[in-house]
Each structure stands twice: as structure tokens, then as C-alpha cells.
Amino acid sequence: MGSSWGFDRMRRLTRVQVSFRSSRDQDRVRRAVTQRRKHQMSLPAPENAFVTPLLTDFYQISMCYAYFKAKMHEQPAVFELFFRKNPFKGAFTVLAGTDEVLRFVSNFKFTAEHIAYLRTVMPHAEDAFFDYLAELDCSKVKISTIAEGTVVFPKEPLIRVEGPLAVAQLLETPLLNLINYPSLIATNAARMRLAAGPTVKLLEFGLRRAQGPDGGMSGSKYAMVGGFDATSNVLAGMMFDIPIQGTHAHSFITSFTSLDDVDDGLTHGPVVIPDFKQQCVAMRERLGYRTNDSELAAFISYAISFPATFLALVDTYSTLDSGVKNYVAVAAVLASHGIKPLGIRLDSGDLAYLSIQARKQFREADEKLGLDLKLENSTIVASNDINESILHSLKEQKHDIDTFGIGTHLVTCQAQPALGCVYKLVQVRGMPRIKLSNEKDKMTIPGLKQLYRIHGRTGPILDLLTRADDPAPAVGESIMAMHPFQEEKRARVTPVKVEKLLLVRWDGRLVDGYTLPSVSDTREFVKQQLRVMREDHIRSQFPTPYKLSVTQTLFASIRKLWLESSPVAELC
Numbered sequence: 001m002g003s004s005w006g007f008d009r010m011r012r013l014t015r016v017q018v019s020f021r022s023s024r025d026q027d028r029v030r031r032a033v034t035q036r037r038k039h040q041m042s043l044p045a046p047e048n049a050f051v052t053p054l055l056t057d058f059y060q061i062s063m064c065y066a067y068f069k070a071k072m073h074e075q076p077a078v079f080e081l082f083f084r085k086n087p088f089k090g091a092f093t094v095l096a097g098t099d100e101v102l103r104f105v106s107n108f109k110f111t112a113e114h115i116a117y118l119r120t121v122m123p124h125a126e127d128a129f130f131d132y133l134a135e136l137d138c139s140k141v142k143i144s145t146i147a148e149g150t151v152v153f154p155k156e157p158l159i160r161v162e163g164p165l166a167v168a169q170l171l172e173t174p175l176l177n178l179i180n181y182p183s184l185i186a187t188n189a190a191r192m193r194l195a196a197g198p199t200v201k202l203l204e205f206g207l208r209r210a211q212g213p214d215g216g217m218s219g220s221k222y223a224m225v226g227g228f229d230a231t232s233n234v235l236a237g238m239m240f241d242i243p244i245q246g247t248h249a250h251s252f253i254t255s256f257t258s259l260d261d262v263d264d265g266l267t268h269g270p271v272v273i274p275d276f277k278q279q280c281v282a283m284r285e286r287l288g289y290r291t292n293d294s295e296l297a298a299f300i301s302y303a304i305s306f307p308a309t310f311l312a313l314v315d316t317y318s319t320l321d322s323g324v325k326n327y328v329a330v331a332a333v334l335a336s337h338g339i340k341p342l343g344i345r346l347d348s349g350d351l352a353y354l355s356i357q358a359r360k361q362f363r364e365a366d367e368k369l370g371l372d373l374k375l376e377n378s379t380i381v382a383s384n385d386i387n388e389s390i391l392h393s394l395k396e397q398k399h400d401i402d403t404f405g406i407g408t409h410l411v412t413c414q415a416q417p418a419l420g421c422v423y424k425l426v427q428v429r430g431m432p433r434i435k436l437s438n439e440k441d442k443m444t445i446p447g448l449k450q451l452y453r454i455h456g457r458t459g460p461i462l463d464l465l466t467r468a469d470d471p472a473p474a475v476g477e478s479i480m481a482m483h484p485f486q487e488e489k490r491a492r493v494t495p496v497k498v499e500k501l502l503l504v505r506w507d508g509r510l511v512d513g514y515t516l517p518s519v520s521d522t523r524e525f526v527k528q529q530l531r532v533m534r535e536d537h538i539r540s541q542f543p544t545p546y547k548l549s550v551t552q553t554l555f556a557s558i559r560k561l562w563l564e565s566s567p568v569a570e571l572c
């Protein structure tokens, strides 16, 4: 597909630059276009057209130039992308955004416009550097990633980049940008799903409060990955093939001023009810309700437009004294003609109490009418500033809500606005590198490594980092699993199942047979994993940390490099 919300602007920029191009530049553009087409045969461009090699921090380009000047740019390097702490005071994170990373890498190319701009900001740099940038792509780069949607833990290499030092360095900022927010949103959504329980429906309503168009689009996509059921975002529905849903707003209700504002008749397929309005008013009478007329008019009008999906926003004037009763009057008429009404949306007040009272009113109406209309089964949707802890609290209060609409807290991740993924060099010219820190948690784990998930009988027990050339752990063979930095912390484990987590997806080109997973496949994958994780690892409050261990050989390598790299203080 490759269409994107930044595309028109990029096209305009391109057009402005065209007249300044020299014939040498034009050749480069032609080469770049051919190259781009070749790459697009493997993967489409990133979803957002801002995602280009220039979507980076200036220091990446500066370092690239310095590597180039020092003739280090082609030296083989290995970088790892990881985070040090789970978000939301939790013990797990859902990895997301790897699909966009692969699309970015697949299309990585500086355009002639990019290079013309870089010349203006680096006037002293040699021409040869810009010629080098113009030719640069990811054909010498190897990217391994953990699968999209995997439940991951601190210090695990989520993405490993092997390749020439300069280009691998250039990938730092865009890769972090492409992983941090999607993983944060997917984790936030997964936590909300755990808090709400498996049976309620979750709708993402965040577009209006999201951090710009990209925040809105990513919010909708990755909320689905984390376990939401649908979004209100129409463009996200079209682009990501995800279900869209919606109700209506207070302005629709307040735009009606009296029953005169609404037509009489309703038609739905073969069902024609010429005096629908009169029937609704009569039903209200029969039920003994005294409600707001203009609200009833709005509901009747909405039912005429959407007979089979009639869902009314009930809190505009008085939820229990008007909104719910007006819904019941209209719903009863629809149901008596064989058209099933959908339900109500609560958008203020005590959502647990109101949901229970609304259901009670549905039941009482069923009993009073005695027509077997089953209004009791109407759906109750609740929205209004809902967050994870409110979901837990509503559950404790035994709410009677079927569907939650959640916006602001979900897409802005108000509880923790950023995931702190970092990108660190772990090997250069074949030599493992370590970054020391006074805080052990901030030390890097050096060298080329592999990551395995070790399962016991009921699910994952720990993740094991090995040196890349260590033998893979095997089912039934006992392993000593060591804490990465504390020798006394170790355990023996005999795997029932071993899962290799870090998989090569790009090796100069997309590896044969790999296709990007759909949003719904990833969503299902997240769900399956959370089903088998130990409950104390995924609980919302004070969860038990999941173990990341290393093999004895990796432990020894870390130790050796640690000692070699630590200067010995001279005391005097």
C-alpha cells in the first residue's frame, strides 16, 4: 500500500527542489528511484512518509562523517536495541513496530533532496562523503528481531543490527522512534485488556486527544495489537484493515429541540413503520415515563437512520431519569417490530452504579411490557476518562458494562508517556564491547548473542541469553541459568520447550519466506502469550519480575570484559 499522511507534503517538497538539481543530481535521483523500486519489490515504504534516513538526530550524520573520515565506516559492528525497565510499573512489555523497522530498512535511501540539504548544514564536509551517502543502503546490513507482538523483558536484544559501523549507527534514532511508541501503546492496551477481563469489548477512541496524526494512527493500530476490538479512527480502519465502530455525540442530541424536529416513519428492509414517532411516544406513555422530549426526538431520529444498530448516548440531560428511559421507549418499539436495538452509552457519572441501574430499568421494562422483547440484553457502553486503574476499580464494583470506549489515557499513555528503549554498540571489528555504569542495571551485555525462551510444563520460566556460538539449549537438558551480573544468583532449569527468539528477518534483503504479520494475527499472538504467562508476572500491582538469565560462558565473557574495562584506582 505505502500511502501515508505525510506523503503530499513530501511530494510538495520534492517539487520545489527539482529546479535546483544539477544533471549529476538528476542521475542520482534516477539511480535512487530505480533502487527504490527494486527495494519496494521486497517491502512497501513505511506507513508514514516522514520515516526516511533524515528522520534522525543530527549527531548520527556527524558521527557517520567522522567514521567516514577515520575510514572506520565499513568496519563490522553489532548494535542492540533494548529497554532497561518495563513501563507502567509492570513486569512485561509487548514488542511492536518491528514491521515498520523492516519497511524502513528495506527502503533506506538518501534522496538527492536529502543530500542537497545535508550539504547546506555540513558545508565543510568532503564531496566524497555525500557521494558515499547517495549510494548508501542496507544491502550490507543484517537485522534480527524478536517477532512482532512478543512479550519481552528488560535488557533483551529486541532488535540486533549487524553491518558496517556507519550505516548501523545511522539506524539508531529511526529504529528507536519506530519501536518505542508502538511498544508502549501495545503494552498499555494489553494491560487495559487484562484489567477489563477477556469478555468485555474495548473500543479505542483516542484520535482527538492523540499526539498528532502519527500518534493517532499508531495509537489505533497498536491498541488493536494489545487486545482492543475496534477503533473509532476511520483512516486506521482503511489502512490497517481493522474494525471501526462508533456511537454519537452530545451535539447530536442537543441539536434537537422538540419532537417536531423529527420525521414520523421508519423503514428497515421489509419492515415499514409509518407512525414510528407516534409509537415511540405512545410507548413512553405506556411505560409511565416523563422524559425530555428533545432527547426522545434525537433518539427516534437516530433509530430512523440506524434501525439495526440503534445505540443511544443517554447522559445529556439525566441518565436515569431521561436518557435510559427514552432509550427503552424507542428500543421497545424497534424490538416489537422484530428489529433488535443495540444499547446505550454512558459518558459521565458513576459508571458502575449507572450501568447496574440502567440494566435494572431494562429488566423492569421487559417485565412491565411482557412482550419478551429482551431489552435486558442491550449493550451498555461506557466512556469518559477511563484508565487502567478505573477498569480495575469498576470490576471490583461489579459493574454491568459490556463495552468500554477509551481514548485519552490509552493513546497518550498518561501513566507513562515514553518507553526508554536504547540502542547500544555491543561488538566492533569482532570484539565485544561493554558500557560500564555505576548502576549495574545500566551496564550493557557485550558481544553477539542469541536469546531463547525456556518453557516449563505450564509456560515460560525464563529467557536465556547465550553467546551466539554457544550450543542452543535443548529440551530435557539441564542448564545453569546465571544472573547477568551477580554470580551467586543462579538456578538450574530443564526446558520442556525451547523457543529461539531473535530471528534474522533482513540479510541485505528480506529473508526468503518472511511476510509481515497482519494486525489481527499479531493481536492473536499477544493474546495467546498472555494466556500462558504466570499470573504474578502480568498482574498490574507489584508484579514479580520475569528472569533474564545468561549461560555460564556468557557470564564469564561479561566478567572478563568488565574487569578488563574497569580502571584500577590508585589510592594515596
Ligand SMILES: Nc1ncnc2c1ncn2[C@@H]1O[C@H](COP(=O)(O)OP(=O)(O)OP(=O)(O)O)[C@@H](O)[C@H]1O
Residues within 6 Å of the ligand: 347, 348, 349, 350, 351, 352, 353, 383, 384, 385, 386, 387, 390, 393, 394, 397
Ligand atoms: N464507579 C466508578 N469508580 C471509579 N471511577 C469511576 C467510576 N465511575 C466513573 N469513574 C471515573 O471517574 C471520573 C469522573 O470524572 P468527572 O467527575 O470529571 O466526570 P463526570 O462529572 O462524571 O462527567 P463530565 O464531567 O464529563 O460530565 C472519570 O475518570 C470516570 O472514568
Ligand SMILES: O=P(O)(O)OC[C@H]1O[C@H](OP(=O)(O)OP(=O)(O)O)[C@H](O)[C@@H]1O
Residues within 6 Å of the ligand: 205, 206, 208, 209, 250, 347, 383, 384, 385, 386, 405, 406, 407, 408, 409
Ligand atoms: O474520555 P476519553 O477516554 O478520552 O474517551 C473519549 C471521549 O471523547 C468524547 O467526548 P469528549 O471528551 O470530546 O467530550 P465530553 O467529555 O465533554 O463528552 C467521548 O464522549 C469520550 O468521553
Ligand SMILES: O=C(O)c1cccnc1
Residues within 6 Å of the ligand: 205, 206, 232, 245, 246, 247, 248, 345, 383, 405, 407
Ligand atoms: O463513537 C463514539 O462514541 C466516540 C468516538 C470517539 C470519541 N468519543 C466517542
Ligand SMILES: [Mg+2]
Residues within 6 Å of the ligand: 384, 385
Ligand atoms: Mg471527555
